[in-house]
Structures are given as structure tokens and as C-alpha cells.
Amino acid sequence: MKNVGIIGLGMYVPEKKLTNQDLEKMVDTSDEWITTRTGIKERRIADKSQAASDLAVNAAREALAQAKLKPEDLDLIIVATITPDTQFPSTACWVQKALGAKKAASFDISAACAGYIYGITIAQQFIANGVYKNALVVGTEVLSRITDWTDRSTCVLFGDGAGSCVLAPVKENGILSTYLASDGELGDLLLLPAGGSRNPATHQTVDEKLHTIKMQGNEVFKHAVKLLGEATKIALEKVGLSWKDIDCVIPHQANIRILLAMAKRIGVPEDKIYMNIARYGNMSSASTATALTEAFRDGKIKKGDIVVLVAFGGGLVWGSIVIKW
Numbered sequence: 001m002k003n004v005g006i007i008g009l010g011m012y013v014p015e016k017k018l019t020n021q022d023l024e025k026m027v028d029t030s031d032e033w034i035t036t037r038t039g040i041k042e043r044r045i046a047d048k049s050q051a052a053s054d055l056a057v058n059a060a061r062e063a064l065a066q067a068k069l070k071p072e073d074l075d076l077i078i079v080a081t082i083t084p085d086t087q088f089p090s091t092a093c094w095v096q097k098a099l100g101a102k103k104a105a106s107f108d109i110s111a112a113c114a115g116y117i118y119g120i121t122i123a124q125q126f127i128a129n130g131v132y133k134n135a136l137v138v139g140t141e142v143l144s145r146i147t148d149w150t151d152r153s154t155c156v157l158f159g160d161g162a163g164s165c166v167l168a169p170v171k172e173n174g175i176l177s178t179y180l181a182s183d184g185e186l187g188d189l190l191l192l193p194a195g196g197s198r199n200p201a202t203h204q205t206v207d208e209k210l211h212t213i214k215m216q217g218n219e220v221f222k223h224a225v226k227l228l229g230e231a232t233k234i235a236l237e238k239v240g241l242s243w244k245d246i247d248c249v250i251p252h253q254a255n256i257r258i259l260l261a262m263a264k265r266i267g268v269p270e271d272k273i274y275m276n277i278a279r280y281g282n283m284s285s286a287s288t289a290t291a292l293t294e295a296f297r298d299g300k301i302k303k304g305d306i307v308v309l310v311a312f313g314g315g316l317v318w319g320s321i322v323i324k325w
């Protein structure tokens with residue numbers, strides 16, 4: 001089995017910012033409530049002309065440049081998204097087309113906020129087994145298109161963006177362990193009820209706003225704190241490491257209170273938990289993807305560091321990855 005590492009990182013967020021003050025004019029909320037209850041100050045909103053693949057392509061180009069690879073060098077493109085351009089073809093195929101990555105096999109995965117971690121784990125298997133050499137994994141979301149802008153309990157949370165990485169065989173270090181899990185029994189806690197084969201689009205589904213995110217926030221919160229801690233512990237234990245060995249945690253950015261509670265639970269100092277939630281809100285699969293890119297860019301991750309990626313989301317799904325950088 002080959003060692004597999006991340007050899008390039010990239011990200012893209014749309015220019016338009018939506019601040020808490022802007023939201024105060026849209027729904028009955030306040031900057032004070034949003035800041036103290038979530039840690040979010042602003043989020044990015046995609047232009048009408050931009051779909052998930054457009055954000056993804058910008059993030060992908062940066063990751064490819066850092067990896068010193070051309071699109072034609074890619075063997076595999078995995079896109080994690082819950083806001084695909086189209087139900088089919090996959091967003092990964094639209095990304096392939098835009099990049100001109102003619103050689104690549106391309107597909108999407110649906111694992112909500114844990115999508116980037118699921119995607120990296122899948123790509124790692126192909127590379128470790130020698131099936132493929134270079135893989136691009138992207139987490140990209142235009143959550144503003146599935147947000148109910150009249151529901152203050154959800155609309156203050158989400159934002160748009162994309163992050164990506166290129167994975168390839170490496171001589172030393174790389175991914176040490178991965179852990180994926182799910183519990184479909186908890187699917188109703190966080191979902192997009194309509195638009196699939198269960199509830200196809202009708203005038204009624206549109207009138208009832210069933211094409212927007214529905215979440216039982218409190219319930220999800222409780223599971224999140226527990227599952228993020230558990231996932232981190234399991235992936236570390238698989239390779240004989242403990243929280244003391246961690247240099248940087250890149251968690252899904254759902255709520256600053258979840259992240260602080262998780263830090264306490266796993267015993268990691270808060271300054272080792274990378275957070276960009278204040279600037280971008282919750283971008284589902286793009287949250288861990290952009291956080292990893294920014295943490296590396298900001299010098300928070302250095303060669304030899306132990307980095308833990310950990311996320312959870314609608315499904316429920318959760319997972320973690322331990323990387324020696």
C-alpha cells in the first residue's frame with residue numbers, strides 16, 4: 001500500500017459578504033444573538049451566475065497549481081456537495097469539463113458536511129491501492145440557494161464557498177488513519193425534504209418551502225459535540241496516538257460553541273482548533289476544505305505536524321482523518 005498525502009490545497013469564496021447587520025434587516029435577529037450563539041459575523045453569497053462547479057473550479061485550479069500538476073494529470077475527481085449544479089450529470093463532471101481534465105473518472109458524493117472527509121477517504125483508497133495516481137477532492141456549496149431566508153433559526157448559519165485538495169502518493173508521512181460513520185435513524189434531524197424521488201418538485205413543495213434546509217438545531221448540536229469527540233479519538237487510537245500528539249484540528253465549522261465544547265471533551269487547547277466560522281459561517285462540505293487550506297496558508301500546519309480533520313452533518317454522517325503533514 002502506498003503512502004498518500006495532500007500535495008496541493010486551494011479555496012474560493014464569492015466576493016459578496018452578508019453581515020449580521022444585513023440579516024438584522026431581513027429577519028427578527030441581532031448581531032449579538034448570532035455572534036454569541038454561533039460565532040458567525042459574516043458569510044459569503046454566490047453571484048446568481050455562479051453554481052457549485054464554478055466555485056469548485058476556482059478552488060481546484062489553486063490546488064492544482066500548488067501541486068504543480070495540470071488538469072490532464074488528474075486520474076480522479078470527487079466532488080462533495082449537497083448543492084449540485086444539476087441532479088445529473090454530477091457536479092464532478094461539470095468540474096472535469098471546465099478544467100479540461102480529460103483523463104479523470106469523476107463522481108459526486110453526498111455526505112453533507114462530512115463530504116470532504118468522505119471524499120478524501122475514498123480517494124486515498126484508490127491511490128493507496130495503485131488504481132489511480134492523482135486525485136482532486138473538492139467540497140463546494142451554494143447553500144444560499146437552499147436556505148429559507150425567512151427562517152431565522154437557519155438563515156443566519158449558512159454561506160457559500162469551496163475548498164479542494166490534490167492527493168497523490170508520497171514518500172513519507174501522509175494520511176495515517178481514517179474513520180467514517182453514519183446513523184440513518186437520525187436523518188430527519190437535518191434534511192432537504194423535497195426535490196428528490198420521495199417528494200418531487202410541485203407547486204405545493206415550493207409553496208411549503210420544502211426545497212430549503214430544515215434542521216432541529218438543538219438535537220443536532222448535542223449529537224455534534226459527542227460525535228466530533230468520538231471520531232477524533234477513534235482515528236487517533238487506530239494509529240496509537242492521543243490528543244496530546246495533535247498539532248492542529250480542522251473541524252467542520254457549524255457553531256463556535258460546538259467547537260469549544262469539542263475541544264474541552266477531547267482535551268485539546270482551543271488554540272489548536274482552527275476556526276474560520278466568523279468569516280464564512282457554515283459552508284457544509286466546504287467548511288473543512290477551506291479551513292484546511294487557510295490553516296496551511298496561515299502557517300498553522302508545518303511539515304511533520306499531526307493534523308486531524310473531523311466533521312459531522314446531515315445523515316447523520318461523521319468522520320475523521322489523521323494526517324502526518
Ligand code: UT7
Pocket residue numbers: 028029030033034037038113152153154156190216217218219220221224253254255258282284312313314
Ligand atoms: O452543519 C450541520 C450541522 N448543524 C449544526 O451543527 C447546527 C447545530 N445547532 C446549532 O448550532 C444551534 O442549535 C443553533 C445555532 C441552530 C441554535 O442555537 P440554540 O442555542 O440551540 O438556540 P435555540 O434553537 O434553542 O433557540 C433559542 C432561542 C429561541 O427563542 P425562545 O423559544 O427561547 O424564545 C429561538 O426562537 O433563540 C431563538 N432564535 C433566535 N433569536 C434571534 C433562534 N434563532 C434566532 C436568531 N436570532 N437567528
